[in-house]
Amino acid sequence: MTLKALIFDVDGTLAETEEAHRAAFNQVFANWGFDWSWSQAQYRELLKTTGGKERIRAWQENLPQGARRLTDDEIARMHKEKTAIYTDILAAGDLDLRPGVAELIDRARADGLKLAVATTTNLPNVEALTRCCWGAEPYDIFDVIAAGDEVAAKKPAPDVFRLALERLGLPAQVCVAFEDSLNGVLSARGAGLPVVVTPSVYTDDQDFSQAQMVVDSLSELSPDDLLALTADQPA
Ligand SMILES: [Mg+2]
Numbered sequence: 001m002t003l004k005a006l007i008f009d010v011d012g013t014l015a016e017t018e019e020a021h022r023a024a025f026n027q028v029f030a031n032w033g034f035d036w037s038w039s040q041a042q043y044r045e046l047l048k049t050t051g052g053k054e055r056i057r058a059w060q061e062n063l064p065q066g067a068r069r070l071t072d073d074e075i076a077r078m079h080k081e082k083t084a085i086y087t088d089i090l091a092a093g094d095l096d097l098r099p100g101v102a103e104l105i106d107r108a109r110a111d112g113l114k115l116a117v118a119t120t121t122n123l124p125n126v127e128a129l130t131r132c133c134w135g136a137e138p139y140d141i142f143d144v145i146a147a148g149d150e151v152a153a154k155k156p157a158p159d160v161f162r163l164a165l166e167r168l169g170l171p172a173q174v175c176v177a178f179e180d181s182l183n184g185v186l187s188a189r190g191a192g193l194p195v196v197v198t199p200s201v202y203t204d205d206q207d208f209s210q211a212q213m214v215v216d217s218l219s220e221l222s223p224d225d226l227l228a229l230t231a232d233q234p235a
Helices: 018-031 040-046 052-061 072-092 101-110 123-134 159-168 182-190 223-231
Strands: 005-008 114-119 144-147 175-179 195-197
Touching (some): 005 159, 018 040, 072 123, 114 123, 175 223
Parallel strands (some): 175 195
């Protein structure tokens, strides 16, 4: 099978965004008068729950009895504010793409491959990232964007990768997915995609045995490696 498209996760895969997310959560908690502050160790655990609103809900479940809790409505509002804080952090900041990402995307475009995003995060976060890292809008870089809020079930469910494939108009066998987490690998594999994993600061202890390839950074990935991944897939 010929390689036709690359589909990227965003957080942790394109850039190490999770520290900016964690800072934004802690800021919004302070703004709302909570003394919650997520440490790196706590955030590593919390990241096992995908989706920001879901993560706040998971956190609340472990609060002591009688502690102040948010309603689903309040969580939705808080999360909206958190997204605004996150985009401000990126707009002001110097978040870099992970090594090899820019080169891989440039090469893929020059080779006529389609480029897609399949992310649990929302479109404003993708915009913040492409503006920060490329100085460009998401659709200047990617042909297709499938975001978490557009599907019923987030990663590890395969929905968001299936949506990306549907919008690409391509079967999974001619695409390769790029991920940094176990939930992402399960999601991509569930959609029938071969997966390359670049473990990130918060996921380097996870089990990637279901991935086709694990590399420290995408700069280690050769064009031949990519072609071999699609050639391995059943036609
Ligand atoms: Mg990720």
